[in-house]
Each structure stands twice: as structure tokens, then as C-alpha cells.
């Protein structure tokens with residue numbers, strides 16, 4: 001991977017961290033509404049509970065991804081970035097474009113069932 005490519009992925013990761021952090025804030029607010037902003041009646045409460053479990057799940061996934069992105073951001077200036085942890089081949093750039101936090105190439109990911 002060239003320096004310019006690394007710089008590009010660094011910016012991509014940084015942008016995704018920003019976006020995801022905002023998303024997590026929104027989800028957090030949805031899961032834990034301010035006092036007085038919660039469901040007003042029983043029907044609303046049931047709907048709220050259903051939404052809440054979706055929000056909790058999304059929040060957990062977003063938090064996990066954020067951690068992976070932060071990890072990738074720290075790693076990007078090391079020679080390990082963009083190298084599959086399993087087979088030590090370069091991870092396809094198209095894949096990193098979509099998921100710059102990838103630790104494995106597509107083949108290994110499928111093989112490992114990740």
C-alpha cells in the first residue's frame with residue numbers, strides 16, 4: 001500500500017469514526033430518553049420497548065464497529081495495516097474502501113466464519 005493510499009484510508013476511517021460517534025449519540029438518546037420524554041401511555045410504552053431493543057442492538061453493533069475503526073486508525077501507520085492477519089496477504093483495496101477496519105481478507109473471513 002502506498003503512502004497516499006494510507007492517507008486516503010486514514011481520512012476514510014476518521015470520517016467514519018465521526019459519523020459513527022454521532023450515530024451512537026443518537027441511539028443512546030433513543031435508548032435512554034430524557035425524563036419526561038419517554039412513552040406517554042401503555043401503547044406507546046410497548047412500541048417504545050420494541051424500538052428500544054432494536055436501538056440497544058444497533059448501539060452495541062455501532063460501538064463494536066467504532067472500536068474496530070479506532071483500532072484501525074492506530075494501526076494505519078504500521079506495516080500491519082491492510083495485511084490479512086490469517087494469510088498475511090494484502091487485503092483488497094475495494095474491501096478496505098468499504099470496511100477500512102478489516103483485519104482479514106475476504107477468503108479468510110469466509111473460512112473463519114467471521
Ligand SMILES: [Zn+2]
Nearest residue numbers: 084087105108
Ligand atoms: Zn487472508
